Amino acid sequence: MKKTIPITRPTLEPYAKYDAMFRRIIESGMLTNSSLVKEFERQTAEYLGVKHCVAVSTCTAGLMLVLxxxxxxxxxxxxxxxxxxxxHPVMWNGLTPVFADIKPDTFEIDPDSVERLITKNTCAILATHVFGVPCEAPALQALAKKHKLKLIFDAAHAFGSSRGGIQAGNFGDAEVFSCSPTKVLTTAEGGIVATNNDRLAEFCRRGRNYGDDGTFDEAFAGLSARMSEFHAAIGLRSMKRLSANLKSRRSRAEYFKKKLLRVESRLQFQTIPADVETTYKDLSLFVDEKTLGYTRDELHEYFKINNISTRKYFHPPLHHHAAYRSYGRPVPVTELVSSSVLSLPLYSSMPMKDIDHVVKVFSAFIHDRKKT
Ligand SMILES: Cc1ncc(COP(=O)(O)O)c(C=O)c1O
Structure with missing residues (x-):
């Protein structure tokens, strides 16, 4: 069977590097709520330059607690x-999602679209740093201030990204990261709430533990959303490799783009603004059918039959999912981008020969199309 090139893979270390920590966890009997989680929180807060990082079981749970x-x-x-x-965290909190449109080049939420949607019922803006590119945070912060709204970022993709020299994690009231296996910083499964708000951090600490403050007299209905010591151990090793992993991922993405553009100079990628450092959680291609003469879906299919895994992130967009359809409203740029983007395989330890192979298959696709 021919080898499949995966869309991504976690870049881990040899097992021996984890062994001592795993042994310590087992021998201490402290599987959760102990020193490795605290150390992971300390290191991540120091890296981001924020007052609090609260480790949780997932980014989704972190967002639920923050809202x-x-x-x-x-x-x-x-x-x-x-x-x-x-x-989902918006819905679970009994709030109403209102969908804003995005910018056609960066795929980020468009602050002008956001402003047009603000009403007396608006309480917050929740924006995503798409594929690791931080949103236009200063414009969103100005809007939030002007209209007295809370501002939260779904920073699932963005641990290690920055905008204007400011590390993602420092914007708005809180930012929530994911540490699932597809992220550069991984704990296998996990999330981090980053905030400078003491009260909110304390709420999340209690909230991840049923809402309990040690008295078993819960003031609110929390979640069971702690990070275990094993997850924190994997996260601490991942922190050690973070700079190197970010560097190799960025250089692979740049190499990939250069090579693809040599095959097809009209190709477009997600625009990375000049003051942005992205994690490249995804290397996202924009397949403009009008310019290129083929569709995203045709390219996706061609890669698939050639054992190359690609993803149509994010398709369909959220307002087309059954759970959200009743909240749908016109978002034309979102429709266009969603039907045109394709995430290519990328990970920090991806062999360069695999990148060359993807480029070769892309080149064959172009060649085959010219023949038909
Ligand atoms: C934008 C975004 N938000 C949230 C999540 C959920 O993260 P988790 O699986 O840690 O809850 C993901 C997952 O990849 C994501 O892509």
Whole structure:
């Protein structure tokens, strides 16, 4: 059977590097709520330059806690061009999602679209740093301030990204990262709430533990959303490799783009603004049918039959999912981008020969099309 090139893979270390920590966890009997989680929180907060990092079981759970902790009521403006997990915490908190459109080049939520949707019922903006590119945070911060709204970022893709020299994690009231296996910083499964708000951090600490403050007299209905010591151990090893992993991922992405552009100079990628450092959680191609004469779906299919895994992130956009359809509203740029983007395989330890192979298959696709 021919080898498949995966869309991504976690870049881990040899097992021996984890062994001592895993042994310590087992021998201590402290499987959760102990020193490795605290150390992971300390290191991540130091890296981001924020007051608090609260480790949780997933980014989704972190967002659920943040929205609850901010005491929101009413409408939350969110992008539709995002993963489902941006919307679910809004719904679980009994809030109403209102879908804003995005920018056609960066795929980020468009602050002008957000502003047009603000009403007396709006309580917050929840924006996603798509594929690791931080949103236009200064413009969103100005809007939030002007209209007295809370501002939260779904930073699932963006641990290690920055905009204007400011590390993602420092914008708005809180940012929530994912540490699932597809992220550069991984704990296998996990999330991090980053905030400078003492009260919110305390709420999340309690909230991840049923809402308990040690008295068993819960003031609110929390979640069971702790990070275990094993997950933190994997995260601590991942922190050690973070700079190297970011560097190799970025250089692979740049190499990939250069090579593809040599085959087809009219190709477009997600625009990375000059003041942005992205994690390249995804290397996303924009297949403009009008310019190129073929569709995203045709390219996706060609890669598939050639054992190359690609993803149509984010398609369909959130407002087309059954759970969100009743909240749908016109978002034309989202529709266009969602039907045109394709994420290519990329990970920090991806062999360069695999990148060359993907480029070769792309070249064959172009060649085959010319023949037909
Ligand atoms: C934008 C976005 N938000 C949230 C999540 C959910 O993360 P988790 O699986 O840690 O809950 C993901 C998952 O990849 C995501 O892509």
């Amino acid at each position: 609850k902790g901010l005491g929101l009521k009413g409408e939350v403006i969110i992008p539709s061009f995002t993963f489902t997990a941006t919307g």
